[in-house]
Amino acid sequence: MCNCAIHNPIQCIIPPHMLRVLELRGDEKVAAMARALMKQDVVFREERASQPGAEISFDTTTPSSAFLTPELARKTRKKHLDRAVYDGQTKTGLPGKLLRSEGQPVCGDMAADEAYDGAGNVYDLYFSKFGRDSLDGKGMKLNATVHHRSGYNNAFWNGLQMVYGDGDGQIFRKFTELSVIGHEMSHGVVHNSGGLIYQGQSGALNESFADVFGAMTVQRTLNHHVYEADWLIGKGILGPNIRGVALRSMKMPGTAYSDAILGQDPQPYHMRYYVNTPEDNGGVHINSGIPNHAFYLYCMYSGGNSWAAPGQIWYHALQRLNNPLATFHDWAAQTIASAMELYSVGSGEVNSLRRAWTLVGLSV
Secondary structure (H helix, E strand, O other), X not given: OOHHHHHOOOEEOOOHHHHHHHHHHXXXXXXXXXXXXXXXXXXXXXXXXXXXOOOOOOOOOHHHHHOOOHHHHHHHOXXXXXXXXXXXXXXXXXXXXXXXXXXXXXXXXXXXXXXXHHHHHHHHHHHHHHOOOOXXXXXXXXXXXXXXXXXXXXXXXXXOOEEEXXXXXXXXXXXXXXXXXXXXXXXXXXXXXOOOOOOHHHHHHHHHHHHHHHHHHHHHHHOOOOOOOOOEEOOOOEOOOOOEOOOEEOOOOOOOEEEOOOEEOOOOOOHHHOOOOOOHHHHHHHHOHHHHHHHHHHHHHHOOOOOOHHHHHHHHHHHHHOOOOOOHHHHHHHHHHHHHHHHOOOOHHHHHHHXXXXXXXXXX
């Protein structure tokens, strides 16, 4: 496998396994679209690999030493929210024509205003609940491009900015949905917190962390507690005639869609159903269902809000992990260690978390 695919991923919301099914089951136009997206993904990776400094640098001293409690961070850090949304004008170049800068009123372009507001919601979640000043923890400017290419069926984080397509209106709708925004921007948090190699289980953990905080962004914006949340990623972006509710379900992995063109949602919820595949960087978008479901189960045990104990543990664990090749077991063990550090060894938080991991086939 190309090294750039592992170290320099363009993290797209539409996974390769879904594109492969579209290529096989779709009509000539749909198959051509899927092939074009898969080819484009390879080009993106190669371009990033050729850029100076494209390799992720793993500084094992940064994540743990940079971690502050949210309370301390609020006292010692200032907000540096700085957003800019551009119109890609259905072209390939980035970023495009500036539509809205920080502090400006709505511009009237629905996708642009959704991208602007969504970026603010993601920033506010990380800053107010986890003490993180933007994706890099240092006030990074949040740039986004909407209307990327014509009928573009994807959204992605390219390491520098967010990019959103409008969809073709048939299989996918516009991609400025809040869980998508939270998911893709959270890849930037992972990248700037030591990183998780985008391959196999570490890659699935990368995807899972993005899903967890994408769902959390929606829940906080709507002020939903864990029992009333839908736990869906990409809700509403499937086309009008597609049988499904979202791209993924953290509550019931494997049930988000079942459609003649898209096929059946392949995500497992338990380690016994782990999917070994050479595609999708070893199934990073598929097997992420397992740690996703563990987080959901833990939230069901905990009650309240996902950004309380569950979110605090997941965020703390990422800062403490210092292992870009972490397995699911490594991650589960780190979340237990973080729960012990934050809430004490014999706490209910620790015991409930152990039960959640056990229920997905990971005993720690």
